[in-house]
Amino acid sequence: MTTQNAITWPEKYLPGTGDNFVSNEVIGRGVTADRVWHYLTDTSEWEGYYDNVADISFPDGGGPVLKADLAFRFGTFGFPPLDARVVEFQAPADGVPGRLSWTAKQDGPPEERLDVLHAWLVEDLPGDRVRILTQESQIGRPAAALAEERPNPMLNGHQSWLDGLLRAASA
Template sequence: MDGLDVLGKLENEVVVKGLSAAQVWRFLTDTSKWEGYYDNVADISFPEGGGPALKDGLVFSFGTFGFPPLDALVPEFQAPADGVPGRLSWTAKQDGAPAEKLDVLHAWLVEDLPGGRVRILTQETQIGQPAAALAGERPNPMLPGRT
């Protein structure tokens, strides 16, 4: 985006035994569960209807890190199946003056592995001065608060 500071890319990968991709998928896609395991989300709404389950093309809104609610869109939604990893991503934007603009992408890959294990890969980018300001705080509030 024009004139915006890039925070960068964050990535987190974990392999867990005793869970399936389908079990993890429910927590990622059912927004009514988010506040039960992630303290830094609030005011989830669906301005065009739908929800609380995410699906391809769904528009939703949510608050995080004290920002005004972000408008979000789900551009990728592929539920996990036999031999097929689950893929989910959502984008969120906040327009306004340069000091307020944000452009965010969160993406997940959830796949079953041999031995009763599941791999969860999370990638995210944040572009904009508000995200850059948060990244400059110590401790960085975005790192322990990632989903």
């Protein structure tokens, strides 16, 4: 029997307690967690394989490679650029999954306020396989509106991100 690793959630963003939650996963062959990690953490690569991200910047300097506590901004899903901060960063190692998460926020009146945690887990699996799991928990009226849309744009957008990430890392 095999037990898979899971995302570590801060209480504030616990899935099912906010206004929108999505979970996407892909398992591929012939690519390593280290290779996937490069394409995930180097934001200069994102627009090359994911068409739902734009205007990536680093207001406090640093970047384009993500690291612990790094502040960055990016636009996605039609929102103005969100203020983001890396809150978990652990590169994959032998027997240890890579873990990356960031918060992203949009301030303003209640109808515009958004607060999310987007988490990633990247791990090597037996048989020359890699597993990529991404989950996002969102709080706010814009998140509730997204959750009501069918098909769910967040679910489909994140699947596109995963598929592109795996293609880029496999190339």
